[in-house]
Amino acid sequence: MPLKPCPSCSHSVSTQAESCPKCGHPINPKTNTKTTYIEEKSSGLSFWGVVGAVILAIIILSFC
Numbered sequence: 001m002p003l004k005p006c007p008s009c010s011h012s013v014s015t016q017a018e019s020c021p022k023c024g025h026p027i028n029p030k031t032n033t034k035t036t037y038i039e040e041k042s043s044g045l046s047f048w049g050v051v052g053a054v055i056l057a058i059i060i061l062s063f064c
């Protein structure tokens with residue numbers, strides 16, 4: 001995990017961290033991490049939606 005110095009206290013903080021564990025200075029605004037998380041989640045859901053639709057189609061066709 002990459003580290004970068006805290007702009008407030010220069011303590012090495014993970015770039016993935018939302019705030020500095022030493023002084024609590026915000027490193028990454030919550031909105032940014034949340035947006036990426038939602039994007040990853042929605043793309044994952046659409047992938048499993050396609051897989052689920054294909055499996056459902058195979059099940060329906062096998063019963064015909």
Ligand SMILES: [Zn+2]
Binds near residue numbers: 007021025
């Ligand atoms: Zn700090």
